[in-house]
Every structure is written in structure tokens, then in C-alpha cells.
Amino acid sequence: MKAASAHGNFRGLSDLRLVGRQIFYEQLSFWLNPVAAIFTVGFSVIFLVLLGATGGSSRVGSLGGIRAIQYYVPGFVAYGVMSTCFNTLAVALVIRRETGLLKRMRLSPLPTWVMLAGVTGSVLVISMVQVGLLLFIGRVAYGVVLPEELGALVVAVVVGVVCFTALGIATSTLIPNQDSGGPVVGVVFFVLLFLSGLWYPLKPGSTLANISGYFPIRHLMLATFAPFDSRPGASPWDWHDLWIVGVWGLAAVAVAARRWRWAPRKD
Amino acid sequence: MASSDPAVVVEGLTKSYGHVRAVDGVSFEVGRGEVFALLGPNGAGKTTTIEVLEGFRSRDAGQVEVLGLDPAVEATSRQLRECMGVVLQELAIEPFLTVRRVLDRHAGFFPRPRPVDEVLHLVGLEEKAGKRVKTLSGGQQRRLDLALGIIGDPELLILDEPTTGFDPAARRQAWELVAGLSERGTTVILTTHYLDEAEALASRVAVITGGRIVAEGTPESLGGRDRGACRIRFRLPPDTAPESLPVAVDRTMQGAIEITTDEEIAVLATLANWALDHQVEVVNLTVERLTLEDVYLRLVGEDSGDGADSDDRDLT
Structure with a gap:
């Protein structure tokens, strides 16, 4: 059995190195297309700066009278994670499938799990860069109070990256061709984003909150806000919302596993 | 996997798409180090056949063995792909990476890759090594395809119309490259529309039409070319x-x-x-x-015309 495992789809350390290499080349591909990279990473930052400049200092009564910027920073952390892992990745995967890049990977010895781990690792890096930028700008430009439990924020971001990557992959399998990728993903995402209270906190129990409560976007935003929540008795660890995000992630894995295709649709 | 075994054995391969039988009981063998060409019009079943060999497509019936392994078995697919290079048409390459990076990355997938510089030289892309893929011309990208196909030093190389879109000089160079691989002991299976290409490269040719192999032999003897006619x-x-x-x-x-x-x-x-x-x-x-083309056209059931305009014509 030893020989079989040595030749099989998991070869321990050497495969982990291969994952590292994949992340490296994914990163190269991403950053060597600077226009796409800057707009992907910069969108959340620009939004934060705009909202911070126009209404960042107003107080939010429903959240214990904190400054709005304390709400926007974790909101855009969640937004950044979602747009990178869901929007950008779903569209990128459709392009890769339709242009034959996926088929080429399939015909190489690169195991599928290594390829997907490389993709996920790469969007995790991009998400972390965004989170770092958002916290930095929030702190320096608007005096945001950073969470005491940074670990809770990191966990929320990692769970969000993994689950929204799965959602991005699943969504890519539902999109028929590269021309429809951007519009489909953009509309779905922005509608949900609007419903989820990125621009203003939703009152718990309101109709909007109930509707958006079915979708994962709001739950990730609540989970990234929890470490910033300074109300007495509030826990920075929001397992309840992360759990719902996780269930969405699992559902996405099921869809992706059923519908995944390597070849262009036209084949 | 004794190396005297054939590289590829196909026995009664059948594959249907809905009601259409794309491949209908195809059988052939390819020996180690042989260059084997599959000729046939579009829709004849060439691509389906080689996709089954690649392990990219499942089969409905028949036995297939590639380098001693069944390409349909997922557990050994990685092992098989490490010994196999595939060059297909119309597959993109990451546009923003340089030629060298793309080859470096691909080399990392294989246990014993050929040196990147050697491969760059073989396909004549040394001067483009530092250039981004998106700046390459169509022909240069096809040569990079070829480079990606051989970077893993494969025992078996599958080429799907490898020189379509090449200028004559690049075509000649690709032929030399394939001949050189064959001398190294690499088994090559290629599909082509160019009959002169099959004649120049292949030690054996099979003509496939309507999902069946209608003739098989050396290019010189195909369809009784060496004798009558x-x-x-x-x-x-x-x-x-x-x-x-x-x-x-x-x-x-x-x-x-x-x-x-x-x-x-x-x-x-x-x-x-x-x-x-x-x-x-x-x-x-x-x-x-009779030219190979005369024989071919007779086999696939088209009027051969008077043969005067037939040299080097794309048959699709």
C-alpha cells in the first residue's frame, strides 16, 4: 500500500509544497494584472474612505451609540472577503473554464485538491491584504478602535474566505459563459449586499433583516462586526453566525461537486 | 509496466453521446516509441478516442490501457498523467505570466521534468522566455503549447492537430521535434488533417470515419497503396x-x-x-x-477529384 499512496493523490509534504507553489503562481497571475488587482482590492477601501468621509462620525443608536465608522470597517472587511472570494473568483473560474485553462490543469498531473487549495490560499492572501488595509486606514484616518480580540476577527475572515470561496466555485458552475459571468454575479451580490445592511445597520427582527437572514452575506457581516462590538456583554466570538456561513459553504461544496466541469460549455 | 508491452491498447472502444455513436468499436495498438497518426474528417471520432486515452472522457464499453494503466481509474490518474503529455488545440495559457514562469510552474507538476531551457530551445522560444504569454503571436503560443506538452519528459505524447496554424518553418521545426522525441523513445499519438504530416511523421496510420477504423497500416501501404492502384x-x-x-x-x-x-x-x-x-x-x-490523400479520400468516402489540386489541402 505504501507504493500506492506514494503514487496516489496525496503525497504529504511534497504536495503541501506544491500548494505553496500554486499560491505563489496564483498571486503572480493576480498582481501582474495590476488594473484588475487594484480594483479588486481597492473597491472596499474606496468605499470605506467615501462612507467614512461623509458619515463616519454619526452615532448609531441601535448599536449602543458607537460611531458609524466602527460599523463600516468590519462591514467592509466582510465585503472585501465576499467580493474577492465570491465575485472575482466565480468570474475568474468561468473564464478559466471557457478558455480551456481548467482543461489544461485537468490533463496535467496536478491533483484537483492542490489546484483548489492554491486558489483558496491565494484569495485568502488577497483578503488578508484588504483586511490589513481597511484596519490601517480605519485606524489612521478615522480613529477606529481596533478589536481587543483580533483572533476573533481573523477566524471570522478565514471562515468567510473558505465558505465564500466554495460559494464562488459553486456559482461558477451555474454560469454558462464568460460574457454572463460578471453581470450575473454582480447583480446577485449587490442585491444581497443591499439587503444585508452594509450601508446602514438593520434593525434585528425587521422584515429586511429577516429576509437577509436567509443569506450568508449578513451573517458574515455580523460575525466580523462582533469583535468590534463594544456594547457591554457582547462577545467578540460570533459562532452562531459563522455556523450559518459554514452551512452555506457546505451546501456550496455539494453543488460544486455535482456540477463541476473542466471543459468549456461549448465542448 | 514492462517496456516491451505496447504503450496503448484499445479494444472495442465505444462511446455515445445521446443517440449518436461517436466511437463504435475502435481497436488499435500503439507500440513503445511508435508515432501513430489518427486521420479522419471532423466528427469521425478522433477527438473522443484520444480524450478517452487522456482519461478526460469516460467510455461506454471496451478495454483501454495506456502505459499499463486504465485511464478511467481515478486512483492512478495522477501516475498516468505524470508519464503523459497532451497538446490540445484552443487551450489558453495564463496571459500575464511569462513564458518561463508558465513552463516552470508546469515542470513542478512532474517528478522528473526536462530542464526549462532545453525545452525552450527545442520549440524555439528562447528569445521569448521573459515575455508575457499574452504578447506571443498565435504560432508562438502553439509552440508554447508544445513545450508544455513535453516539459514533463513524457513516455507518451498525445498531439491533437499539433501544427494547425503554424507557418511552414515552424511546422518543419515541430516535425523535427516530434521526430527527435520518437528517437528518445517517446511514443507519440497524433491526429492531423494534414496528410503530408502523417506521411512525414507517422510510422503507422489509422483512418477513422463514422466512429470506426476503416484502414490501418504504414503510410506507404495504407489501403493497398504499395501494391495495386x-x-x-x-x-x-x-x-x-x-x-x-x-x-x-x-x-x-x-x-x-x-x-x-x-x-x-x-x-x-x-x-x-x-x-x-x-x-x-x-x-x-x-x-x-496513388497519394496518401487519394487513398484517404477513397476511404472516407469522398470523391477524390482529379487529384491535381489535392496537395497539402486542409480536408475539413
């Missing part, structure tokens, strides 16, 4: 009716006579004696074997 042409002497010739005429076109025969020596002797006896001059006398 010879074509004799000459100009009809003035004041002579085709009926008065001593031999059976197959075709007359504006005074040009064409005879297709298995017994060219006898026909020529009869013709020569007749000409000497009657003191007529036989002008433009040519004797030629």
Missing part, C-alpha cells in the same frame, strides 16, 4: 479516339487520359507497343502511385 496519365494523341486505344480508359478530360490500374507494367507495355506500331507520340506520360 497506380495512375497512368498521358495526352490523347491527335486524331485518336479514346476507344481505339489498346487499354481500358478510366477517364478522359479535355484530351487527357487517365488509367487507374493494378498492373501498370502490363498496361505500359501494351501502350508502348501500340504507340511504336502506330508511330504515334504519347505526350505527357506520367505514372504515379
Whole structure:
């Protein structure tokens, strides 16, 4: 059995190195297309700066009278994670499938799990860069109070990256061709984003909150806000919302596993 | 996996898409180090056949063994792909990476890759090593395809129309590269529309049409090319009716006579004696074997025309 495992789809350390290499080349591909990279990473930052400049200092009564910027920073952390892992990745995967890049990977010895781990690792890096930028700008430009439990924020971001990557992959399998990728993903995402209270906190129990409560976007935003929540008795660890995000992630894995295709649709 | 075993064994391969039988009981063997060409019109089942060999497509029935492994078995697919290179048409390459990076990355997938510089030299892309893929011309990208196919030093290389879109010089270079690989002991399976390509490269050719192999052999002997079927042409002497010739005429076109025969020596002797006896001059006398293209077109059931415009024509 030893020989079989040595030749099989998991070869321990050497495969982990291969994952590292994949992340490296994914990163190269991403950053060597600077226009796409800057707009992907910069969108959340620009939004934060705009909202911070126009209404960042107003107080939010429903959240214990904190400054709005304390709400926007974790909101855009969640937004950044979602747009990178869901929007950008779903569209990128459709392009890769339709242009034959996926088929080429399939015909190489690169195991599928290594390829997907490389993709996920790469969007995790991009998400972390965004989170770092958002916290930095929030702190320096608007005096945001950073969470005491940074670990809770990191966990929320990692769970969000993994689950929204799965959602991005699943969504890519539902999109028929590269021309429809951007519009489909953009509309779905922005509608949900609007419903989820990125621009203003939703009152718990309101109709909007109930509707958006079915979708994962709001739950990730609540989970990234929890470490910033300074109300007495509030826990920075929001397992309840992360759990719902996780269930969405699992559902996405099921869809992706059923519908995944390597070849262009036209084949 | 003793190396005396054939590289590829296909036995009764069948694959349908809905009601259409794309491949209908195809069988062939490819020996180690052989260059084997699959010829056939579009939709004949070439691509489906090689996709089954690649492990990219499942089969409905039949036995397939590639380098001693069943390509449909997922557990050994990685092992198989480490020994196999595939060059397909119309697969993109990451546009923003440089040529060298792309090759470096691909090399990392294989246990014993060839050195990147060596491969760059083989495909003639040394000068483009530092350039981004998106800046390459179409032909250069195809050469990079070829480079990606051989970077893993494969035992078996599958080429799907490898020189479509190449200029003549690049084509010649690709041929030399394939011949060189064959000398190294690499088994090559290629599909092509260019019959001269099959003739130049392949040690054996199979013609596939309607999902079946209709002929198989060396390019020289395919469809009985080496034996019968010879074509004799000459100009009809003035004041002579085709009926008065001593031999059976197959075709007359504006005074040009064409005879297709298995017994060219006898026909020529009869013709020569007749000409000497009657003191007529036989002008433009040519004797030629059927071209691979003539044989091919006959096999796939198309009219071969008069063959005059047939050289190097793309058959699709």
C-alpha cells in the first residue's frame, strides 16, 4: 500500500509544497494584472474612505451609540472577503473554464485538491491584504478602535474566505459563459449586499433583516462586526453566525461537486 | 509496466453521446516509441478516442490501457498523467505570466521534468522566455503549447492537430521535434488533417470515419497503396479516339487520359507497343502511385477529384 499512496493523490509534504507553489503562481497571475488587482482590492477601501468621509462620525443608536465608522470597517472587511472570494473568483473560474485553462490543469498531473487549495490560499492572501488595509486606514484616518480580540476577527475572515470561496466555485458552475459571468454575479451580490445592511445597520427582527437572514452575506457581516462590538456583554466570538456561513459553504461544496466541469460549455 | 508491452491498447472502444455513436468499436495498438497518426474528417471520432486515452472522457464499453494503466481509474490518474503529455488545440495559457514562469510552474507538476531551457530551445522560444504569454503571436503560443506538452519528459505524447496554424518553418521545426522525441523513445499519438504530416511523421496510420477504423497500416501501404492502384496519365494523341486505344480508359478530360490500374507494367507495355506500331507520340506520360490523400479520400468516402489540386489541402 505504501507504493500506492506514494503514487496516489496525496503525497504529504511534497504536495503541501506544491500548494505553496500554486499560491505563489496564483498571486503572480493576480498582481501582474495590476488594473484588475487594484480594483479588486481597492473597491472596499474606496468605499470605506467615501462612507467614512461623509458619515463616519454619526452615532448609531441601535448599536449602543458607537460611531458609524466602527460599523463600516468590519462591514467592509466582510465585503472585501465576499467580493474577492465570491465575485472575482466565480468570474475568474468561468473564464478559466471557457478558455480551456481548467482543461489544461485537468490533463496535467496536478491533483484537483492542490489546484483548489492554491486558489483558496491565494484569495485568502488577497483578503488578508484588504483586511490589513481597511484596519490601517480605519485606524489612521478615522480613529477606529481596533478589536481587543483580533483572533476573533481573523477566524471570522478565514471562515468567510473558505465558505465564500466554495460559494464562488459553486456559482461558477451555474454560469454558462464568460460574457454572463460578471453581470450575473454582480447583480446577485449587490442585491444581497443591499439587503444585508452594509450601508446602514438593520434593525434585528425587521422584515429586511429577516429576509437577509436567509443569506450568508449578513451573517458574515455580523460575525466580523462582533469583535468590534463594544456594547457591554457582547462577545467578540460570533459562532452562531459563522455556523450559518459554514452551512452555506457546505451546501456550496455539494453543488460544486455535482456540477463541476473542466471543459468549456461549448465542448 | 514492462517496456516491451505496447504503450496503448484499445479494444472495442465505444462511446455515445445521446443517440449518436461517436466511437463504435475502435481497436488499435500503439507500440513503445511508435508515432501513430489518427486521420479522419471532423466528427469521425478522433477527438473522443484520444480524450478517452487522456482519461478526460469516460467510455461506454471496451478495454483501454495506456502505459499499463486504465485511464478511467481515478486512483492512478495522477501516475498516468505524470508519464503523459497532451497538446490540445484552443487551450489558453495564463496571459500575464511569462513564458518561463508558465513552463516552470508546469515542470513542478512532474517528478522528473526536462530542464526549462532545453525545452525552450527545442520549440524555439528562447528569445521569448521573459515575455508575457499574452504578447506571443498565435504560432508562438502553439509552440508554447508544445513545450508544455513535453516539459514533463513524457513516455507518451498525445498531439491533437499539433501544427494547425503554424507557418511552414515552424511546422518543419515541430516535425523535427516530434521526430527527435520518437528517437528518445517517446511514443507519440497524433491526429492531423494534414496528410503530408502523417506521411512525414507517422510510422503507422489509422483512418477513422463514422466512429470506426476503416484502414490501418504504414503510410506507404495504407489501403493497398504499395501494391495495386497506380495512375497512368498521358495526352490523347491527335486524331485518336479514346476507344481505339489498346487499354481500358478510366477517364478522359479535355484530351487527357487517365488509367487507374493494378498492373501498370502490363498496361505500359501494351501502350508502348501500340504507340511504336502506330508511330504515334504519347505526350505527357506520367505514372504515379496513388497519394496518401487519394487513398484517404477513397476511404472516407469522398470523391477524390482529379487529384491535381489535392496537395497539402486542409480536408475539413
